[in-house]
Amino acid sequence: MKRLALLATLALFGGTVLSSQVQAGATFDAVKARGSLNCGVHTGLAGFGAPDDKGNWAGLDVDVCRAVAAALFGDAKKVKYVPLTTQQRFTALQSGEIDMLSRNTTLTSQRDTELGLNFGPPNFYDGQGFLVPKKLNVKSAKELNGATICVLPGTTTELNLTDYFRANKMDFKPVVIEKQDELAAAFFAGRCDAITSDSSQLASIRSAQASNPDDYVILPELISKEPFATGVRHGDDQWFDLVKWVIYATFEAEEKGITSANIDSFKGKTDPVVKRLLGETPGLGKALGVGEDWAYQAIKQVGNYGESFERNVGSGSKLKLPRGLNAQWNKGGLIYALPIR
Amino acid sequence: MTIQDPKTASEIASHVEEPSQAELKAPRRSALMALGWARENLFSSAPNTLLTVLAVALLVWAVPPLLDWVLLKATFLGADPQACRDAGGACWSFIEVKHRFILFGLYPHDEHWRPLLAMGLFLSAIAISCDPRFWNLRILAVWGAALPLCGLLMWGGLFGLSFVGNDKWGGLPLTLILATLGIVLAFPLSVLLALGRRSDMPAIRAICVGYIETVRGVPLVSVLFMASIMFPLFLPEGMTIDKLLRAQLGIMLFTAAYLAEAVRGGLQALPKGQYEAADALGLSYWQKMGLIILPQALRLVIPPIVNQFISCFKDTSLVIIIGLYDLLTTAKTALSDPLWRPFYIESYVFAAFIYFLFCFFMSRYSQYLEKRLNAGLKR
Numbered sequence: 001m002k003r004l005a006l007l008a009t010l011a012l013f014g015g016t017v018l019s020s021q022v023q024a025g026a027t028f029d030a031v032k033a034r035g036s037l038n039c040g041v042h043t044g045l046a047g048f049g050a051p052d053d054k055g056n057w058a059g060l061d062v063d064v065c066r067a068v069a070a071a072l073f074g075d076a077k078k079v080k081y082v083p084l085t086t087q088q089r090f091t092a093l094q095s096g097e098i099d100m101l102s103r104n105t106t107l108t109s110q111r112d113t114e115l116g117l118n119f120g121p122p123n124f125y126d127g128q129g130f131l132v133p134k135k136l137n138v139k140s141a142k143e144l145n146g147a148t149i150c151v152l153p154g155t156t157t158e159l160n161l162t163d164y165f166r167a168n169k170m171d172f173k174p175v176v177i178e179k180q181d182e183l184a185a186a187f188f189a190g191r192c193d194a195i196t197s198d199s200s201q202l203a204s205i206r207s208a209q210a211s212n213p214d215d216y217v218i219l220p221e222l223i224s225k226e227p228f229a230t231g232v233r234h235g236d237d238q239w240f241d242l243v244k245w246v247i248y249a250t251f252e253a254e255e256k257g258i259t260s261a262n263i264d265s266f267k268g269k270t271d272p273v274v275k276r277l278l279g280e281t282p283g284l285g286k287a288l289g290v291g292e293d294w295a296y297q298a299i300k301q302v303g304n305y306g307e308s309f310e311r312n313v314g315s316g317s318k319l320k321l322p323r324g325l326n327a328q329w330n331k332g333g334l335i336y337a338l339p340i341r
Numbered sequence: 342m343t344i345q346d347p348k349t350a351s352e353i354a355s356h357v358e359e360p361s362q363a364e365l366k367a368p369r370r371s372a373l374m375a376l377g378w379a380r381e382n383l384f385s386s387a388p389n390t391l392l393t394v395l396a397v398a399l400l401v402w403a404v405p406p407l408l409d410w411v412l413l414k415a416t417f418l419g420a421d422p423q424a425c426r427d428a429g430g431a432c433w434s435f436i437e438v439k440h441r442f443i444l445f446g447l448y449p450h451d452e453h454w455r456p457l458l459a460m461g462l463f464l465s466a467i468a469i470s471c472d473p474r475f476w477n478l479r480i481l482a483v484w485g486a487a488l489p490l491c492g493l494l495m496w497g498g499l500f501g502l503s504f505v506g507n508d509k510w511g512g513l514p515l516t517l518i519l520a521t522l523g524i525v526l527a528f529p530l531s532v533l534l535a536l537g538r539r540s541d542m543p544a545i546r547a548i549c550v551g552y553i554e555t556v557r558g559v560p561l562v563s564v565l566f567m568a569s570i571m572f573p574l575f576l577p578e579g580m581t582i583d584k585l586l587r588a589q590l591g592i593m594l595f596t597a598a599y600l601a602e603a604v605r606g607g608l609q610a611l612p613k614g615q616y617e618a619a620d621a622l623g624l625s626y627w628q629k630m631g632l633i634i635l636p637q638a639l640r641l642v643i644p645p646i647v648n649q650f651i652s653c654f655k656d657t658s659l660v661i662i663i664g665l666y667d668l669l670t671t672a673k674t675a676l677s678d679p680l681w682r683p684f685y686i687e688s689y690v691f692a693a694f695i696y697f698l699f700c701f702f703m704s705r706y707s708q709y710l711e712k713r714l715n716a717g718l719k720r
Contacts, residue, residue, distance in 0.1 A: 043664055044674035051674065053442050054450035055509070080508065083664045088570055095573035097584075181676055181685045208679040211426070318679040 027236040028289065031099050036078045039065035040098035043083040046204060047313035047321075048104045048124075048228075057081045061102040063308040064123060064230050064247060066301065068100065071246045071294035076301040086155075090115050093233050100243055101231040106156070111231070119229040120244045121251070123305070124313075125325040125334050127222030128160050129199040131206060134217050136193060141221040145170040150187045150195040153178060156224070161196050164223040184209045194219075198226055204319045242288050249295035251337035252277060253304035255328055260303040263296065276341055284340065295340075305335060422680045435684040436691050439675040443691065446511015446666035446674075452503065456514040459494040462487050463517055471706055473713065507585045511666030513695065515585075519657040519667065523592040524650050530593070531600030532639075536630060538605055549601075556598035561656050564591045569663035588660050596653045603645040607638030640714045647707035651700045668692055 031037055041062055042049035049059040066076040082098050093101045094116060104126075105111070107119045130149075132138050141164070151158050153176045165172050175192045177183040184205045187195040195202070199218060206213045230247065232240050253259070256274055258266055266274050275281045277295045285292035302308065309326060310316045327333025383393040414430025418437065425432035436443070445453050466487035469475050475483065495514065498504035510518075537549035556564070568591040569584060576582070611634060619629040639646070658669040666674065672692040676685050 043666075043670070044677035046677045046679045050677045051442070051447055053439060053675075053678075055442065055445075055447040055511075056450075080506070082508065083666070085662055085664050087566070087662065088664055091570045091574060095576065097573060179673075181682055185683075185685070204679050205682075208682040 027239040037069045038098045040101040060312040064102040067298040070297040070301040104228045107229040116234045117231045122227035122229040124228040126198040126226040128224040130194045130219040131202040132194045147193040148173045150192040160224040248337045250305040254306040432684040444512045446671045447509045455494045459491040516668040520654040527596035530597040534601035535604035607642035
């Protein structure tokens with residue numbers, strides 16, 4: 001709790017200083033002049049943003065950085081990754097150390113307003129859940145009254161947990177361990193009845209650390225909404241627009257079935273939506289202040305949203321997360337591109 | 342790495358040999374001696390006997406499973422985490438797969454020879470500095486050559502080496518740079534602070550006391566927090582000071598405050614007569630300090646100074662909170678790979694082993710130094 005208070009103070013302080021410092025239109029021009037994008041990422045979260053054995057960055061969030069760089073410079077490699085901790089991430093954005101924050105950050109009203117940020121469309125919908133051993137025979141989170149629960153300290157996870165149990169008039173005993181891997185190890189060693197975290201995390205913990213993943217089940221209740229979105233700071237709407245529409249373009253490409261592999265075969269097709277996305281109908285690029293092939297480059301070099309999902313967190317990855325809420329809107333998910341026209 | 346006079350080493354060896362030859366001649370006597378020694382030292386009284394039995398039981402209980410885990414059931418080769426799980430022991434193949442990332446962090450993979458070479462140079466320069474024969478102007482020449490060369494290797498950008506920004510530095514080189522530069526730069530500053538604190542001039546004294554007490558009053562974590570989170574907010578937007586530099590300065594300023602108090606301890610331990618004698622000789626303030634006081638005072642406080650060095654070396658691992666990839670952070674980040682996540686003990690043991698090597702060297706070297714510098718006090 002002490003740390004939360006410290007963070008709140010820091011964040012508040014940051015917000016106050018920032019509000020006196022906002023400059024208009026600066027980010028877009030600065031990034032363009034610099035010739036590379038400073039993108040804030042996680043220090044190491046598999047599937048979302050982590051360096052591989054050779055130090056190359058990969059992940060769903062990292063792909064957003066690459067797509068924006070591809071749209072702006074025509075080269076997805078022109079990104080300087082700035083690994084940030086949970087505490088640092090907003091200050092780094094506010095102080096101008098980074099141009100955009102793509103670091104599985106939950107979009108909340110307070111962050112949108114008080115911290116002086118703008119958020120693009122969420123690129124991953126998550127929610128906090130519970131993982132329990134099957135042998136406990138628990139079918140619902142409502143049956144967890146009196147349970148011992150493993151939880152990371154100092155995060156919204158801990159607060160959500162308390163809120164949920166209070167709202168349902170239940171008790172729990174927390175087991176608080178600072179490090180995610182040790183927390184999970186404690187759970188699998190039987191020190192607590194359940195472990196709570198974002199459900200994507202639970203899935204990866206289960207597949208990576210359980211001796212037999214089939215012995216554990218994720219309960220159906222999600223006790224929080226965690227939409228992860230890309231943040232930029234207030235004060236440069238042109239920059240915000242670019243980030244926002246690059247992300248929508250990757251959504252739209254998936255809906256239209258355009259992938260990095262087949263995009264060239266869509267050239268010359270008559271579908272007006274595709275023609276606009278590929279830049280064959282000019283105008284969009286000019287409006288955004290970038291080349292007309294902005295979306296083409298992003299899709300060609302990084303891939304559409306679905307490709308990125310499967311490669312980093314889905315079936316093509318070690319995490320093997322189902323699409324779930326992150327499927328396209330016409331397939332039962334929440335991924336919905338606004339019309340690009 | 343331990344510096345040892347070869348002559349004394351051979352002397353020790355010959356000493357060891359002598360009793361063993363005697364043993365050959367009279368095995369029974371030595372067996373009796375062993376028994377006598379055991380009775381005298383291990384079973385002399387009831388509590389002693391109890392403790393001996395308990396200690397042996399503890400060893401029997403702890404050593405075989407540990408040996409099992411570390412060696413017998415461990416997996417050493419192969420890039421298959423499943424093989425590790427099946428074997429049930431330590432998974433050293435995790436280290437085999439990830440050691441380059443743990444040692445060098447985000448540094449471009451094909452260029453790893455550069456930080457390796459730079460580290461070699463850096464360590465050689467440190468080793469040379471430890472040799473008393475180089476304690477003169479030659480040491481400046483050594484560092485004057487080594488530091489730019491290390492910088493050239495790490496940054497590149499010249500002579501066909503590709504440029505690597507220091508945001509990509511990581512692992513052991515980063516830990517070594519942060520610790521060594523932190524210590525080397527903090528030391529002179531700490532001497533000045535300690536002298537300032539004992540100065541007769543009120544303004545200087547107040548500044549030094551204020552600095553030392555402020556910095557000692559806050560944890561290193563908050564110094565780093567200030568350097569990395571608060572400080573940028575006060576700069577104009579778009580202007581940033583290098584993160585590594587900020588952390589390096591933070592560590593240096595922090596260490597200096599602690600060292601200053603250790604040095605002050607030495608200054609206060611010297612008898613007043615030494616100061617007065619120096620004054621009586623008509624030496625200036627700096628001559629007095631440089632020739633008479635500091636050489637004696639610093640010798641007295643070698644143990645606390647080395648203590649501070651060791652703690653500074655380990656404190657560099659706190660840069661994790663500002664997103665720098667030091668050795669401990671890379672060991673942790675290597676674990677974010679879901680395939681290898683269960684093997685965090687191996688990762689931490691590996692990092693601990695490297696930390697231990699350096700800290701143990703420092704502690705041995707300080708013992709050697711004490712012996713050497715105190716040679717004049719022995720009869």
